[in-house]
Amino acid sequence: xxxxxxxxxxxxxxxxxxxxxxxxxxxxxxxxxxxxxxxxxxxxxxxxxxxxxxxxxxxxxxxxxxxxxxxxxxxxxxxxxxxxxxxxxxxxxxxxxxxxxxxxxxxxxxxxxxxxxxxxxxxxxxxxxxxxxxxxxxxxxxxxxxxxxxxxxxxxxxxxxxxxxxxxxxxxxxxxxxxxxxxxxxxxxxxxxxxxxxxxxxxxxxxx
Amino acid sequence: xxxxxxxxxxxxxxxxxxxxxxxxxxxxxxxxxxxxxxxxxxxxxxxxxxxxxxxxxxxxxxxxxxxxxxxxxxxxxxxxxxxxxxxxxxxxxxxxxxxxxxxxxxxxxxxxxxxxxxxxxxxxxxxxxxxxxxxxxxxxxxxxxxxxxxxxxxxxxxxxxxxxxxxxxxxxxxxxxxxxxxxxxxxxxxxxxxxxxxxxxxxxxxxx
DNA sequence: CGGCAATTTCTGTATTAAGAGAAATTAGCC
DNA sequence: GGCTAATTTCTCTTAATACAGAAATTGCCG
Numbered sequence: 408x409x410x411x412x413x414x415x416x417x418x419x420x421x422x423x424x425x426x427x428x429x430x431x432x433x434x435x436x437x438x439x440x441x442x443x444x445x446x447x448x449x450x451x452x453x454x455x456x457x458x459x460x461x462x463x464x465x466x467x468x469x470x471x472x473x474x475x476x477x478x479x480x481x482x483x484x485x486x487x488x489x490x491x492x493x494x495x496x497x498x499x500x501x502x503x504x505x506x507x508x509x510x511x512x513x514x515x516x517x518x519x520x521x522x523x524x525x526x527x528x529x530x531x532x533x534x535x536x537x538x539x540x541x542x543x544x545x546x547x548x549x550x551x552x553x554x555x556x557x558x559x560x561x562x563x564x565x566x567x568x569x570x571x572x573x574x575x576x577x578x579x580x581x582x583x584x585x586x587x588x589x590x591x592x593x594x595x596x597x598x599x600x601x602x603x604x605x606x607x608x609x610x611x612x613x614x615x
Numbered sequence: 616x617x618x619x620x621x622x623x624x625x626x627x628x629x630x631x632x633x634x635x636x637x638x639x640x641x642x643x644x645x646x647x648x649x650x651x652x653x654x655x656x657x658x659x660x661x662x663x664x665x666x667x668x669x670x671x672x673x674x675x676x677x678x679x680x681x682x683x684x685x686x687x688x689x690x691x692x693x694x695x696x697x698x699x700x701x702x703x704x705x706x707x708x709x710x711x712x713x714x715x716x717x718x719x720x721x722x723x724x725x726x727x728x729x730x731x732x733x734x735x736x737x738x739x740x741x742x743x744x745x746x747x748x749x750x751x752x753x754x755x756x757x758x759x760x761x762x763x764x765x766x767x768x769x770x771x772x773x774x775x776x777x778x779x780x781x782x783x784x785x786x787x788x789x790x791x792x793x794x795x796x797x798x799x800x801x802x803x804x805x806x807x808x809x810x811x812x813x814x815x816x817x818x819x820x821x822x823x
Numbered sequence: 824c825g826g827c828a829a830t831t832t833c834t835g836t837a838t839t840a841a842g843a844g845a846a847a848t849t850a851g852c853c
Numbered sequence: 854g855g856c857t858a859a860t861t862t863c864t865c866t867t868a869a870t871a872c873a874g875a876a877a878t879t880g881c882c883g
Contacts, residue, residue, distance in 0.1 A: 440761075440765060440767075440768075441758050441759070441761040441762035441765055441768060441776070442762075442768065442772055444757070444758045444761060445755070445758045445762075445776060448751070448754040448755065448758060451754075452747070452750075452751045452754070455665065455746075455747055456665070456747065457663065457664070457665075459840080459841065459842090460841080460842095461841080461842075470775055470779075471772045471775050471776065472772070473769050473771035473772060477859095478859085478860075479859090487842075487843085488842060488843045488844070489843090489844090489859095489860085490842085490843070490844075490845090490860090490861075490862080490863095491841085491842055491843070493860060493861055493862090494842095494861085494862090497861090514850085514851065514852095514858080514859080515858090515859065515860090516859085516860085522775060522778075524778050524779055524781075524782040525782070528782070528786070538663075539660070539663055539664065542660075543656070543660045546656040546659075546660070547653070547656065549652070550649050550652045550653045550656060551649070553648075553649040553652060554649035554650075554653075557648065557649055559648075560648075560649060560650065561681050563681035564650055564679045564680070564681065567678055567679050567730060568649070568653060568679065570730075570732050571678075571732055573732075574732040574733070574736070577805060577806055577808075578736070578805070580808055581805045581808050584808050584809050584812055588812065592816075596815060597785060597786070597789045598785055600785075600788055600789050600792050601792050603815065604792055604796065606814075606815070607804060607811065607814070607815075608800075667870080667871065667872095668871080669871075669872075685829095686829085686830075687829090695872075695873085696872060696873045696874070697829095697830085697873090697874090698830090698831075698832080698833090698872085698873070698874075698875090699871080699872055699873070701830060701831055701832090702831085702832090702872095705831090722828080722829080722880090722881070722882095723828090723829065723830090724829085724830085
């Protein structure tokens with residue numbers, strides 16, 4: 408069995424666990440560690456988003472883990488079924504939030520998370536746009552197309568539909584432009600924050 | 616009974632319905648009108664978001680409606696239970712996406728939707744931030760606080776947590792700054808899109 | 824102050840999604 | 854090329870959520 412470097416837990420009250428960071432399962436215990444808390448929160452947050460709890464928890468665990476983990480380690484540490492882990496990992500790979508990595512001398516698949524927070528944010532934003540926004544835009548386009556053939560539609564209703572369509576396509580264009588900006592530059596711009604806004608207000612006056 | 620102006624449906628094949636736009640219920644019919652389609656899509660989209668279908672459908676209906684509607688009209692037109700409409704309306708008012716409006720000579724409550732798409736987008740963005748992002752930030756802060764008291768935490772794990780915290784607070788600051796920009800100006804900036812980006816690239820070089 | 828209309832809250836039901844465990848498939852090894 | 858470990862697919866159970874209908878409340882009018 409592979410025995411990767413492991414985490415240097417200095418808990419001397421009990422024998423060192425044979426696997427990586429198998430301290431205790433993330434269950435309703437009285438005093439969860441910071442790491443466990445983080446995973447718990449992250450999982451919950453995912454739930455309130457579109458993502459289900461397992462997926463979010465696994466993501467958090469991998470994000471915090473210094474070493475690649477395999478499916479069984481994840482299953483044990485989080486106390487969720489092995490099959491569940493498998494599906495969740497597949498989904499996370501689909502989002503490109505985690506990657507498969509080979510570990511020397513171990514035939515099992517290991518996974519690491521994207522650790523660059525900016526990259527992570529971009530991946531999530533892109534994924535959500537593709538899966539949620541883009542289909543909506545296409546749907547509205549279809550609607551408006553159909554509306555134009557209808558004579559019985561109230562003009563106000565028609566106008567509202569078009570306004571919405573217009574807004575969505577504007578937002579879409581803007582979004583795509585943002586994605587075309589290199590990550591590093593985008594991060595800088597956002598960190599600059601109010602300075603950018605100040606600059607833009609000036610630029611806006613000049614342009615307008 | 617109140618009989619507000621109503622929608623000028625020019626469908627002459629059947630008698631004019633007594634209520635506003637009570638054409639047919641939005642059910643699985645073979646050939647839905649553009650308006651019905653819009654509502655259906657919107658409802659579906661809401662479902663894929665955090666919002667439930669009823670809420671999203673009611674919102675769409677009010678958004679498209681030229682006149683204020685009361686709860687019963689909504690209930691009939693969408694074919695959802697009166698109680699459900701009541702709860703959904705309350706939620707929408709909570710988001711400020713719709714408003715109660717008095718209708719002369721009618722004691723029942725009527726509702727209209729915010730029709731400015733930019734305002735709508737801002738309201739949704741604000742609401743989501745408040746309800747989903749802000750609590751997450753607070754949770755992570757708590758986590759990191761706790762983590763700092765732990766000696767057994769792997770330094771890499773600690774670093775990752777802090778990176779995340781840092782990112783979230785940066786994003787939060789940026790977000791708040793964006794909300795402080797007047798709606799009209801924000802719309803202009805986004806519509807300008809690539810022009811703004813071009814300007815910023817120059818500005819960035821100068822500043823850096 | 825009684826009666827009625829409108830709205831909301833409450834409760835039970837149905838639909839949907841999440842997750843566990845078993846069964847089946849795939850992939851490396853001797 | 855069978856054997857074993859690992860992973861995935863499948864199915865069933867359980868839990869969460871949405872929704873309808875009934876009951877209760879609120880508010881207005883005579």
